[in-house]
Amino acid sequence: MFSSRNIIYSFILLLASLNLSAQPATSERPRLVVGIMVDGLQQKHLDLLWNYLDPNGFKKIITSGANFRNVSYNIVSAGNASDIATVMTGTTPYYNGIVGNSYYHRSLDDIESIIQDDNQVGIGTSQNLSAHKLLSSTVGDELMLAYPNKSKCYAVAIGPEEAIMLGGHTAKSVTWIDDASMKWVTTGYYADGLSHWADEMNVNGVFQNYTARTWGPLFNINTYLSKPEKEDKKWGFFYDPTTKKAKNSQASIIKTTPSANGLVAELGMKILEQENLGNDIYPDMLLLQFTVRTPFEKSTALNSAEKEDMYFRLDKEIQSILQKINEKTGLDKTLVFLFGNQTGVHSPTELGENKIPAGYFNADRSIALLSSYLIAVYGPEKWISGYYGKNIFLNKEKIISKKLNLNDFQKTVAEFMLEFEGIKAAFPSSQILNFGGNKDSEMARLQNSTNKISVGDVIFTLLPGWIEVDNKNNPIGESNAIVSYTPLYFYGWKIKPQNISTSYQTIDIAPTISRILDIPMPNACIGKPIIEVTP
Structure with a gap:
């Protein structure tokens, strides 16, 4: 028979074994994952600026890590929300529901933000936003579910779409810049609301210090490859982040200046330090979004001193981030991944100036003519909703x-839509939704980019070189290439220096991180782990 002492001792051993089973399976996994998304990043730009970059910024990640030169998005470009959601969920809008930054809401008869959620309350903003329409889990969600109340996930971004898609459903806090009120804001959707450290920056004047920083060249203006877009005789170029985007606009240009990148870096590092990310056996995740966009830019090409300067200054921020991570957590215990969005290598304007067929497509005239045609054929009714x-x-x-x-x-x-300049093909939506052919075809890419909740009845595509713009000349997706590539780098932890030419897709990033962390893959994941960087 067992003595009471033996029974108690056995019970203690059982509790200990249960506690161990809730811990990460191995200490070999990274303690911290830092994801960096750069809006407008292009490999060609980095190549052109290579000799001007600091050895400890972009160069360190690229030369000391895994450099993937052949990674593509298998969806149609429709905005950063769908691009980031594809990366973080390991699947396409067909499954995750994020078809773009905005979509047409049929029952409301209006265009609505993909992150609009009237059931939520904004914190510091009148916007009511959430990840409610993100229909699948992200790799960050899976980490939080794997180690509840142990792992931590934070997202800091310039824009709300980027912040929410990076943070997913379960991040402790997600934060972005309000370019009208000039402060950090968020949504009540997340557990911690506005993080204490973001609120502190709003109150103690640190945020305002960044908005007060005017922007001129980091180096002598004569050393830049290109001339300024907006030349200033005294400084080379000169911008005030508080300048309004347009005459009657409340929004400022801060989101396309170095001040935005500086704010993201400072808050991100404050969270890293104060929340003790990566300091225990439970992995944490910090997700940051930066930009190399410039105010009033007319081209995505590297053809202005301002754009070069955005790269140079972001290079310094990345250098500081890597240094801080190494001091607080250790780069050997941290996995860093860096990627870009879908961005056209050349704008239609640039192509046109070089006699290459291209253009901007505004649908208003086409839809008006289509409506008139349908009335002529079927009678005087409102045939288009x-x-x-x-x-x-x-x-x-x-x-x-x-x-x-x-x-x-x-x-x-x-058939009627094919008559318009710039349109390549048009299909009934049922033909796309039910497509079961070659997964690498244009039809498959269209299917990947649609979701039954928000799909129209007829979908068309544009010719190479053409981009759709809305009535404010804002692009609805920036790349119309048949295959749209993005830079991708993995660095830190046990990543070996290597240049990889194997073809991968952005849906492969989330399962790769899941495999490295030894956690379940996102629940709609269709990507596969990248073998060169996984155990």
């Missing part, structure tokens, strides 16, 4: 009430 992002929404109730065949109606619309 809405439009957004190459998706045409038909008035299906009216079509059905008139006893017209919906499939034939869609084909009529698709």
Whole structure:
């Protein structure tokens, strides 16, 4: 028989074993994952500026880590929200629901932000936003679920779409810049609301110090490869981050100045230090978004001193971030991954100036002519209910009430749209949603980019070199290349220096991180771990 002492001793051993089972399986895993997304980043730009970059910034990540030269997005460019969601979930909008920064809401008959959520309350902002429409888990979510109340995840970004898609559903806090009120803001959707450290920067004047920093060249203006976009005779170029975007706008240009990158870096490092990220056996995650965009830029090419300067100054920020991580956590215990969004190598303007066919497509005129054509064919009714992002929404109730065949109606619309300059192809949505052919084809890429909740009735594509813009000339997706590539680098932890030419897709990033952390992959993940950097 067991004595009472033996029973107690066995019970203690059982509790200890249960506690160990809730811990990470191995100390070999990184204690901290730092994800860096750079809006507008292009490998070509880094190549051109290579000799001017600091050895301990971009260069350190690229030369001492895994440099992937052949990573593509397998979705249509529709904004940073869908690009980042694809990276973080390991799947496409067909499954994760994030078809772009905005979408046409059929029942409201209006264009709505993909992160709009009227059930949430803004903190420091009147915007009501959340990750509610993100239909699948992210790699950050899976980390938080694997080690509840142990692991921590934070996201700091310039814009709300970027912040929320990086943070997913379960980040402790997600923070972004409000370019009108000039402060950090967030949404009540996340557990900690506005982080204490963001609130502190708002109150103690640190945020305002960044907004007061005017921007001129970091180096002698004559050493830059290109001339300034907006030349200043005294300084070379000169910008005030508080300058308004437009005459009647409340929003300032701060999000496209070095001040924005400096703010993200400072808050990110404050969170790293004060929240003790990476200082225990439970992995943590810190996700940051930066930019190399410039105020009023007309091209994504590296053709202005301002854009070069954005790279140079961001290079310094990355150098400081790596140094701080090494001091607090250790780069040998930290996995860093850095990627960009879908960005056209050349703008339509640049292509046109070099006699290469290209253009900007504004749908208003096309949709108006389509409406007139449908009235001529089918009678005086409102046959089109809405439009957004190459998706045409038909008035299906009216079509059905008139006893017209919906499939034939869609084909009529698709055939008419082919008459417009810049349009390459047009399809009834059912043809795309039910496609089961070659996964590398254009049709498959369209299917990846749609979701049944927000898909139109007819979808069209544009010719290479053409980009769609809205009525404010803002691009709806910036790359219209048949295959859109992005830089991708893994650095730190046990990553060996290597240049990798194997073809991968951005959906492979999340499962790679999951494999390294030894946690479940996101629940809609269709990507595969990258073998060169996984155990």
